Amino acid sequence: MDGGFGGGGFGDYNTSNGGGFMTGEGGGFSSQSPADAGIKRISTVTPVCVKQVKDAQRGDDTSFIVNGVAVDKVALVAVIRNVQQKATRISYNVEDHTGLIDVMQYLSGGDDEEEPQVPEEVAQNREGRYVRIVASIRAGEDDSKRLNAFLITPIDDHNELTYHFLNVVYANLVSSHGILGERKLGLQAGQPRGSQPSQAGMAGQGMGTATNGATAFNNTPMDTGLPRNLQAVLNVIQTEGSASETGVGMSTILDRLRPQGFNEPQIRSAVEELLNEGQVYSTVDDDHFKSTDD
Structure with missing residues (x-):
C-alpha cells in the first residue's frame, strides 16, 4: 500500500497531451530574452507531471521550457520509491505513474561522512509515502533531468492526487487559449x-x-x-x-x-x-x- 492510498492513486493518467503551467495573476508571464523570442515565461510555481519534466528543454538561463513556456519552479505530486540519506542532502526517487525521477533535497550544515541528522519533518518523507514537491528543474551533462527541492511535504488526503492532475490538465487549457480563454471561463x-x-x-x-x-x-x-x-x-x-x-x-x-x-x-x-x-x-x-x- 502506497502512503495509505491503496497502492494506486493516479490510475492510468494520460500525459500525451501535456500541459503543466499557469499564467500568474496580475501578469505571471514575464519578458524573455532575444534568444528565446516567442517563448513566454512563467514566474509562478508550475504544476507538472514527471513526463513533462523529463521532456523539458533548456531555456536561456536556469529555466526550462515546458510545453513552450519557460518555467522556474514546478510542483509535482508523486510517491517515494527510494530514499538515500546523507548529512547534507537526501536523494529521493519518486514516481507519479507517468515516469520516475530523482529529487535532491539539501539540508543545512553537516558533512557527507557524518551520521545523518535528519529533521523530524523531513523524516516523514519515507518510501511508499505520497508527497507534494516544490522544486526547480536541473539537467546533467547527458541532459537527464532531476529536481532540486525547496519543499517536500507528505500528503494525507488522496483527493489531492486527483486535484493535482486536474490542475495540470487545466493549466494546459489555459496555456492553449491564453488569458482570453481563461476569461471566457469566467476566471x-x-x-x-x-x-x-x-x-x-x-x-x-x-x-x-x-x-x-x-x-x-x-x-x-x-x-x-x-x-x-x-x-x-x-x-x-x-x-x-x-x-x-x-x-x-x-x-x-x-x-x-x-x-x-x-x-x-x-x-x-x-x-x-x-x-x-x-x-x-x-x-x-x-x-x-x-x-x-x-
Missing part, C-alpha cells in the same frame, strides 16, 4: 474562483488540501494577486532577505510591517502560508526566511 485574473480550481492550488499544491482555494503564487513584488498581508510579507522577505545568506529574521519582518497596520498574528500566519506554498523557506532556524526566487 478573471485577480478574482476569487469560488468552487473552480484556483491558480494558487494549481501553482504548487502547497496551500493546503484540494478543497482549499487559496491565493495565487507570484513572486514579483508588484504582483497584486496575493492578499495584502501575504504580498506585504513576501515583499519584505524578497527585499530584505536577498542581501544575506541567512535571509531576513521574523523580528525584522514584524518591525517593517507593524507600521503598515499588520499585527503579529497576521504576519506570522502569512509567513506560515508562504512557507506552505513554497514561496519562501526557512534558513538557519525557524525564524529566518528567504524567497525561493533568490
